[in-house]
Amino acid sequence: MNSPQLLRTAAELKAAVAEALAAKSAAGAGAGEEPLSLGLVPTMGALHQGHRSMMDAARAENDVVVATVFINPLQFNDPEDLRRYPRTLEADVELLGAAGVDLVFAPDEDEVYPEGAPLVRVSSGELGARYEGASRPGHFDGVLTVVAKLLHYASPAAASGTPVRYRAYFGQKDAQQLVLIRRMVADLNFDTEVRAVPVVRAPDGLAESSRNGFLDPVHRRAAAVLPRALFSLRDRVSAGEPPDLAAAVALVKAQPLVELDYFDIVDPQTLQPLRPTDGPLEKPALALLAAQVGSVRLIDNLPLENPDTA
Ligand SMILES: Nc1ncnc2c1ncn2[C@@H]1O[C@H](COP(=O)(O)OP(=O)(O)OP(=O)(O)O)[C@@H](O)[C@H]1O
Numbered sequence: 534m535n536s537p538q539l540l541r542t543a544a545e546l547k548a549a550v551a552e553a554l555a556a557k558s559a560a561g562a563g564a565g566e567e568p569l570s571l572g573l574v575p576t577m578g579a580l581h582q583g584h585r586s587m588m589d590a591a592r593a594e595n596d597v598v599v600a601t602v603f604i605n606p607l608q609f610n611d612p613e614d615l616r617r618y619p620r621t622l623e624a625d626v627e628l629l630g631a632a633g634v635d636l637v638f639a640p641d642e643d644e645v646y647p648e649g650a651p652l653v654r655v656s657s658g659e660l661g662a663r664y665e666g667a668s669r670p671g672h673f674d675g676v677l678t679v680v681a682k683l684l685h686y687a688s689p690a691a692a693s694g695t696p697v698r699y700r701a702y703f704g705q706k707d708a709q710q711l712v713l714i715r716r717m718v719a720d721l722n723f724d725t726e727v728r729a730v731p732v733v734r735a736p737d738g739l740a741e742s743s744r745n746g747f748l749d750p751v752h753r754r755a756a757a758v759l760p761r762a763l764f765s766l767r768d769r770v771s772a773g774e775p776p777d778l779a780a781a782v783a784l785v786k787a788q789p790l791v792e793l794d795y796f797d798i799v800d801p802q803t804l805q806p807l808r809p810t811d812g813p814l815e816k817p818a819l820a821l822l823a824a825q826v827g828s829v830r831l832i833d834n835l836p837l838e839n840p841d842t843a
Pocket residue numbers: 575576577578582583584586587702703704705706707730731732733734740741742743744745
């Protein structure tokens with residue numbers, strides 16, 4: 534297992550990115566058809582198998598892989614959620630080493646926000662005010678602002694005389710976040726390719742999440758109703774039947790320990806609701822939900838595709 538270099542400041546990261554790319558270049562990377570490449574994987578730490586699969590994807594596609602571990606206060610609307618967010622840097626660095634990550638950027642809050650909360654932020658607009666944004670006001674402006682900063686910190690642009698392909702990895706589990714990051718990169722001309730990584734699930738279907746550790750065994754078992762409802766919806770759609778959202782909602786509501794926030798069927802690119810009331814789905818869609826399970830808020834989603842219109 535290699536031990537990744539741990540960088541605490543933007544200046545250290547910049548120097549380490551330049552050095553790592555130069556070493557790869559000297560070893561012959563980027564000399565053929567494929568340019569030299571750098572993969573960035575932003576996280577908030579408390580890493581699990583979902584994160585591991587993003588690291589694996591980045592490792593498979595890039596010469597240099599940078600992971601970031603930063604709990605971004607700007608995206609928390611609930612101070613208690615921020616206070617208790619799990620902090621496990623030592624174990625995280627171990628997982629990142631096992632995944633072959635080269636550099637780990639774990640800055641302090643003062644490094645990222647030296648003047649305190651920034652005056653100028655990236656606005657997530659109308660799309661950022663729906664679903665997760667409706668329940669967590671300001672969340673997506675905070676996410677986009679820090680992702681913009683992280684993309685700048687790790688940018689290979691200035692680090693090398695040769696062109697470097699820059700890819701950034703995000704989980705499909707945070708579907709709305711992913712759509713918004715794609716929009717930011719397109720709307721603001723970031724020179725970065727956004728790569729989506731499929732949701733990694735526990736054996737009972739629950740999406741892996743750093744907050745799952747807060748569930749006691751009873752709530753943990755109850756939470757499995759969320760993927761059950763999503764997969765029941767998907768199975769109907771895959772069989773060419775209309776999506777019965779009401780039945781899927783009823784399944785969740787029958788579990789008293791789970792309080793549904795939203796459950797909808799949306800366009801995967803725009804997140805506009807697509808709610809056929811009788812006929813089958815006419816184009817690929819995404820089922821999207823959030824629920825409170827005990828003290829934990831969980832989100833999940835699943836693509837829906839009608840084989841007759843695929
Ligand atoms: N189960 C998963 N499968 C694939 N990607 C995931 C999964 N869980 C998280 N990710 C991705 O990992 C990245 C970092 O997410 P984050 O560190 O917030 O972890 P998390 O488990 O989503 O934590 P939480 O849900 O408690 O905020 C995001 O791009 C997120 O979509």
